[in-house]
Amino acid sequence: MTTISQSEAARRAGVSRPAIKKAIDTGKIISQNGQVNTASFDEWLRLRMEVQPDPQPEVQPVAGDDATTCQPDTVSFLSAGMMSRAEATRVREVYKAQTAKLEYDQKAGRVVEVELIARAVGAEYARVRTSLLAIPAEHAPALARCKTPAEVRERLETLINRVLEALTLDGPDGTNSLSERP
16 A cells, blocks of 8 residues: 655645645545555545636647746746646745735734844844953952952852843833943
């Protein structure tokens, strides 16, 4: 008995993997150890095509007809033999829907540019680095008065914790600030 993966079955049927999983769960497709039985899959696909035929049948170009009557992205997939016209149309429609959703999310402020985040994180890292590097210069006299290595360690841990806590506090202008720390 031959089997294929659920992902391969989904690709062949032009449906999502959850659709294949649902067909398995409802007993329409037989599965063994997560693999799809090809015979039951072929039968399921045949019945599915009878009930729900391809919404856009293959159209053969007329002699002398140029490719400008088809969508460019559809033509490239078709000419490469990678997928059928219906599959290419479905891919194009999914792409359009995802692009529209992305544009909506950008306008709604749900999506931001990676460069903006990278700059903000870089600025925060620079602020942390500067604050931590300032500890020795600012606190060397107090550390010199410590009598034991345990005192030096305790004092340094306290200073570093203060710096890190101060960096998590928002200043009045909405930026992190060490100047407000008592």
